Amino acid sequence: MKSAFCRTATPLRPPAPWIRLLPDRATLPAWAAGLGVLVPLCFLLVAGFTGDGAAVRETVLRPRTFAVIGRTLGLAAAVLAATTALALPAAFLVVRTDLRLRRLLSVLLVLPLAVPGYLLAFALLSVGGRYGASARLTGFELPRLQGFTGSLIALTLYNFPYLFLTFRTALRRLDPTLHEAARALGHGPWRAFRAAELPQLRPAFLAGGLIVVLHVLGDFGVVSLMRYETFSVLLYGSLSFAPAYAAWIALMMLGTAGGFIVLEVVLLRGRRFDPAAPGAGRLPRPVALGPAGPFLLLALLGLLAVAVGLPLATSTYWAFQPVLGFVNRGLTDPALASLTVSLPTAVLATVLAVPIARLAVRRRRAGASVSQGLERLAYAGYATPGLAFGLALTAMALTLDRLFVSAGQTLLYQSLPLMIYAYVLHFLAEAIGPVRTAFQQINPRLEEAARTLGRGRVAAFCRVTLPLLRPGIAASAALVFLSAMKELPLAVLLRPAGYDTLAFNLWDLTGEGLYAEAAPFALVILVLSAGFVAVVLLADKSNITKTK
Amino acid sequence: MPLSILQPDPEVEPDHRLCIEHLSCAYPGQTAPAVNDLSLCVAAGEILALLGPSGCGKTTTLRCIAGLERAHLGFIRHGEQVCQNASTFLPPERRGLGVVFQDYALFPHLGVLDNVRFGLTRHHAPTRRGRTDLARAALDRVGLGGLDTRRVQELSGGQQQRVALARALAPGTDVLLLDEPFSSLDAGLRGGLRQNLRELVDATGIGVILVTHDREEAMSIAHRVALLRSGNLLQTGRPEAVYRRPRSAFVATFLGETNLLEGDAAGDVANTPLGMVELDRDAHGPVLLSLRPEHVAFDFDVSADLRSTVRVIAREFKGHDLTYRVRLHGQTLTVQTDAGALARLGDRVRLRPVAPACVVEDDRQTP
């Protein structure tokens, strides 16, 4: 049977790459998340060009601005150096040596991640000095850490786990035969580590270091409480007096953040150290620490004591000190305010994360590089410093209200939805992680099997993929919820009247030196942080058990 | 706009359950199409094996038929229903085809019965009890009755395979698409399951397209095999016919061991290093011939023609038969004899074809 159906003349050609970049059903959420951050940022330009241009230019270009740029970069470099100095040896000790308790420490050293920077600042500020907790309790007066030193310590303690994690993973993945080969070629143990293994940790250093630097750049709580004038402090200070100047500082912050991201990409280019041959899949013989072991163990425990124990101890101490009668701040209203923002944030961020994670895992229509790029777009909100994003959203809300709402009314400006919007995009990256891991564990054939059994696209997703995603979705939602409860810079800028969150109250009272009054807020946030850690560890554990 | 929009949909013979014509599919970012202008049909009660090395496009073809992959061009028809033509693309859920995936894709969050009941809707049985009965019947049909409360993780590989089969059959499809259904099972289990499948097809009259890279599996179970390479359909036919009369050197070697000989044809004979060889069809000029090892026999009388004597260089005893490797002008040939014909290593013997050699297309160079 030969039919009239002839071979068609149309050549077979896959669509051009730029067509695959355009938004479609699969990539739309990623586009929305990326543009949802980038479009408001454009309003910073609007705000920057409002008002007396010459005066603004003069303010922007004065030496003080450059001094602040220098201070910010200096602090970032110092924190990066300090976190590396802590994280690399710590990671080496728990992965490659016979240190006692190294398995436990490997988990415990991640804990400081959960203590927000401003809480560490609270602890450091309220423990030292003549009227600090230490002097009042023991009569021993600890130095009161402020300014650069205080900021450096608080930011280092809070950030070193990020580098610790990436170093730990990288060290575990290193092929031990490299070390052995270097030893066989006549290098001593230290030279072998430096020559054969250290260069391979570079990608881990760059990835973790970028996170640390972005955190320092975006930090507001620590530097404002420690009175160290970086971009954030200058921005917040100028907000009251010169909004156009604040917008320019925000743009400079964005430029710096973008610069660091580009720098990371450039430094990483062509530096992929994929193993040339399949590794032996084992760790090299652990380095014997000998008599130094107990001291190193003590050092790590001491680090933990400062990073986690100190905040806990100081907030407990102050919580039982007398408070000023007229400072009447119940926990209920702030807790409700935090909840009202954090719950919708958690749900919405997770809902948005599901299609983006799906895109990242199931690279179907788009090529791998395209969907990877789109996934990165969803991280824009994470990389954008909180104050800059908040200011951009404020500028956008005012502009839109002026255009679309009748005089005397506001719709977006100072509204809860705007705050939630900011939170969702800021925490989206945290939501993507666990959902993506869950997706990776789901056989893509399952959804296809459901399709061939007569279920439509939506039904197949809801009846097969969603139930299997549930642990990942729960972990994502919990992570975002707890992070949102702790968020400070966005709360400072965007909270509507009557929505003073827990974090805002802690920051505000600590700034006034009212430690006893601030302590209950600190304790609540610490409890939430403990929950955060529990979720991370549980999610991690369930992943381990699932992969058999 | 493809030209095909101007063409009427092709006529399909009534007993063909599923037909595809001129199917072409390319993945983005790749220049060579994964499937290129493929046409085939499967009849009721027929098992059609799509056979080929890995990456030949057979799984892609199956996914295009199921609607899981979108073919760029081509026509797919299931019974009376057009699944794809220039203006139509039916989503997989509306094609009514049963699919068994290579890894079975059983839903891990559902039990055995719920897996099988998944594809059943009100349309199949108005009540839940009715749907349960249908699912139980499907499980019985594959010999898994009584396992319906088990979790799928607790089943053995063979049981999982049969659950997947029951799940695909339960909605009452008349075409089943199987993607390497036996590949992850051990050899002992395969034979029985293949037999079960063959019986099932004979009993129900459904049409089956089976994707496999295992030639023995294809030839033992399929009514017809379709051989694919690099997205191109090389040859279709009954397994015996394709084995005996391969169209090309690739088909000949893929379906079993063979001796490829170059020769100079003149009519129904050709002059080869083995001497004059009878051909299966008329040919002229330089030809490539395929001669199966079992179609060659030893002739111990070496005095007749010294030119075509060979030396035995290896001997493998396989129980019911013997395989010899012999050396002829720098080429190694394989000869398979019954255990009675004895030759020792180093013996000089003469080879004698016992069946006509096949004239095959020389497609050895193309990868």
Next chain:
Amino acid sequence: MHPRFVLITALAACLVAGGIRTPAPADTLTVYSGRSKSFMDALLDRFEQESGHTVRRVYDKTAAVALKLQTEGDRSPADVVLAQDAGALGALSRAGLLAPLPAPLTATVDERFVSNRGDWVATSLRARTLAYSTERVSANALPQSVFELTDEKYAGRVGFAPANASFQAFITAMRAAHGEDTARAWLLAMKRNGVQSFPKNTAILEGIAAGEIDLGLPNHYYLLRFTEKDPGFPVAQTGFADGDIGNLVNVAGAAVLNTSRQPEAARQLVAFLLSAPGQAWFVDQIHEHPVSRDAAAPVRGAPALNLNAIDDLNGTLTLLREVGLL
């Protein structure tokens, strides 16, 4: 779909819907407060109880509140503004954002503490002082004028809070009394002398107690907060010589916005702040000085200056930016 998932989604939807509720119910007053939350929250709670109105509060720095009101213009949701600086109130008054207050209301306050236009009124008085460490500074070796603080012997020992509204009012007063150039020269000399900038007045006192600095320029009432909790707090305060600009007495004040949708309730709040319980709060809890005509005694050593003359906040902000303190 799983019932639990539906439940969570519904819960979230409710919360979102709750957030998008109407801006404010009819009887809600919105107050923009440049006075800190710890000062005002409990007092506003009391007003809520007594009047039955709900008060939405937005706390920020005084200058920020003033700027915010000017940015928002006719679409500001605010009804009442509270500020701790006559300059900020003066700027709002000149921008035409404030509604005139009824005469009976302003009549209870000494006329020195009412705006020339009658559109803002002081609610309490606060004096600038010199705070010093009782451990490291001898009480009889204190400077007699704020201008002496530029002396070399105070290098690195003095702290102030340039972002604080009261400090900014003090600079505005210095500009008014001694001229722009003197003020600029003083600020630059202080900077050269290693003055330390603090974000808030309380932080200055803490800094003295903790030994970071020896002298500071806060408002008078903050110290009482610390000594109340701890009588041994090692900080004391005093004035400069009589009439020195460093002894400036500033006001904290209130005004009703032109755009207020509930001017009646707004005036009620201002009246409450001036009433006996309101004034008692400022005096007893925050240790400020009262303004009501019968209670106000002149504050000792204050410079003779009409507070209406120190309303050029923008000029001060420009100056502070120019010298690099903001």
